[in-house]
Amino acid sequence: MSKTKTSYFCQGCSYESAKWLGKCPSCAQWNTFVEEIVEKPNTSVPNWKASTSTSQQRANKPVLVSDVVFQEENRLLTPDKEFNRVLGGGIVAGSLVLIGGEPGIGKSTLMLQLAMNMPALKVLYISGEESEMQIKMRAERLMPQAGKSGGGCFILTETSTQNIFKQIEQLQPDLVVVDSIQTLHSAHIESTPGSVSQVRECTAELLRFAKETSTPVFLIGHITKDGMIAGPKILEHMVDTVLQFEGDRHHVYRILRAIKNRFGSASELGIYEMLGEGLREVSNPSEILLSQRDEPLSGITISATLEGLRPMLIETQALVSTSAYGTPQRSATGFDTKRMNMLLAVLEKRCGFKLGVKDVFLNITGGIRIEDPAIDLGLAAAIISSHEDIPVPFKTCFAAELGLSGEIRAVNRIEQRIAEAQKLGFEQIFISKYNMPTGGKNTKMDFSRYNIEVKPVGRIEEAFGLLFG
Numbered sequence: 001m002s003k004t005k006t007s008y009f010c011q012g013c014s015y016e017s018a019k020w021l022g023k024c025p026s027c028a029q030w031n032t033f034v035e036e037i038v039e040k041p042n043t044s045v046p047n048w049k050a051s052t053s054t055s056q057q058r059a060n061k062p063v064l065v066s067d068v069v070f071q072e073e074n075r076l077l078t079p080d081k082e083f084n085r086v087l088g089g090g091i092v093a094g095s096l097v098l099i100g101g102e103p104g105i106g107k108s109t110l111m112l113q114l115a116m117n118m119p120a121l122k123v124l125y126i127s128g129e130e131s132e133m134q135i136k137m138r139a140e141r142l143m144p145q146a147g148k149s150g151g152g153c154f155i156l157t158e159t160s161t162q163n164i165f166k167q168i169e170q171l172q173p174d175l176v177v178v179d180s181i182q183t184l185h186s187a188h189i190e191s192t193p194g195s196v197s198q199v200r201e202c203t204a205e206l207l208r209f210a211k212e213t214s215t216p217v218f219l220i221g222h223i224t225k226d227g228m229i230a231g232p233k234i235l236e237h238m239v240d241t242v243l244q245f246e247g248d249r250h251h252v253y254r255i256l257r258a259i260k261n262r263f264g265s266a267s268e269l270g271i272y273e274m275l276g277e278g279l280r281e282v283s284n285p286s287e288i289l290l291s292q293r294d295e296p297l298s299g300i301t302i303s304a305t306l307e308g309l310r311p312m313l314i315e316t317q318a319l320v321s322t323s324a325y326g327t328p329q330r331s332a333t334g335f336d337t338k339r340m341n342m343l344l345a346v347l348e349k350r351c352g353f354k355l356g357v358k359d360v361f362l363n364i365t366g367g368i369r370i371e372d373p374a375i376d377l378g379l380a381a382a383i384i385s386s387h388e389d390i391p392v393p394f395k396t397c398f399a400a401e402l403g404l405s406g407e408i409r410a411v412n413r414i415e416q417r418i419a420e421a422q423k424l425g426f427e428q429i430f431i432s433k434y435n436m437p438t439g440g441k442n443t444k445m446d447f448s449r450y451n452i453e454v455k456p457v458g459r460i461e462e463a464f465g466l467l468f469g
Contacts, residue, residue, distance in 0.1 A: 377408060
């Protein structure tokens with residue numbers, strides 16, 4: 001056996017050093033270096049095809065891009081339409097997908113429900129955190145949705161990658177789920193499970209298995225207190241897709257967001273509702289994000305936004321009140337606070353509203369976070385509505401960006417936003433008069449085909465004049 005090698009790894013960015021350092025040269029964090037014993041893998045130790053992959057390794061040769069034969073990838077469609085949308089149209093064979101989220105948010109429930117809802121496939125659910133009885137209890141709770149047989153889902157409670165690969169060779173599953181990657185350990189690395197070297201080595205072995213056998217593998221990962229996926233940053237670079245499972249434990253709605261996707265769009269969004277029998281797909285998120293009101297209220301507007309290819313109507317709320325203390329408060333939930341301060345400066349400079357001594361609070365309902373600038377006009381209208389205590393008319397929505405000089409800027413794919421507002425019964429929508437049809441044609445848009453009144457505006461003063469008179 002070769003001599004044991006000791007190295008120091010940064011727990012934040014996996015930077016390797018031969019000696020202990022107080023400050024990491026890569027990520028500039030202090031006291032993050034931990035000593036780990038690294039043992040180089042021996043070719044005599046069995047690994048996933050370790051002996052055959054080294055002896056039968058072929059030498060690749062450079063080829064022209066025009067000579068590469070393109071083959072359409074066969075995607076595996078799941079019964080979960082929201083999951084298919086986030087992945088870009090289904091599961092790609094041989095892909096490695098990482099799912100991260102806060103503790104108790106529903107990551108294990110989502111993957112176990114997916115495994116039990118695919119009876120035509122042989123799915124292996126590997127758990128390093130729960131026992132078989134605990135998984136069985138969750139499976140019985142999900143049984144009404146997954147069917148009485150539970151499909152072809154097999155459970156394996158194991159943390160050693162060598163034993164896992166032995167069971168995989170005997171079972172030969174069509175899909176593998178690992179819960180979680182931080183609990184696995186490899187015999188080739190003499191460090192504790194969850195360390196930088198262990199997570200990197202276990203992920204590399206699973207990646208090699210997925211690519212050589214064309215078996216899709218799902219990894220469940222923990223996150224840090226900052227909301228980042230725990231472990232080395234290289235973990236996100238190694239996998240093909242990174243999904244973030246978000247939501248507030250005090251709300252019933254969960255959001256599955258694509259952070260990275262090599263096989264589709266990285267801005268897709270899936271919405272679920274957490275129920276007693278598991279997660280339910282929300283096919284029309286606009287209906288759950290809009291609250292039902294019996295009477296008009298000030299400070300509430302509806303904005304049309306896009307998440308990936310999906311248009312949604314969200315409710316934006318604002319509260320403007322006189323500051324009781326010397327310094328006014330600025331708070332935003334689900335929206336960037338810096339952008340909120342920019343909107344307040346535009347309203348004070350271009351429209352003359354004295355908001356410098358006012359407390360301003362913004363809220364995006366539904367517990368989601370929006371970064372689309374198309375909700376600027378809706379937020380500005382909600383702020384002025386609360387400031388003047390004048391309700392915005394019912395069945396009115398907004399889809400435009402606000403510039404620093406007070407101009408109403410155009411947003412992309414305006415046709416989808418207008419169609420979504422029309423589908424939900426809205427009567428008028430405010431957009432920028434500079435919006436062009438999708439495709440870049442330098443022609444005016446034809447609004448006659450819509451059953452909703454489209455009001456193009458060019459300045460913020462013009463929009464407020466039509467709204468509040």
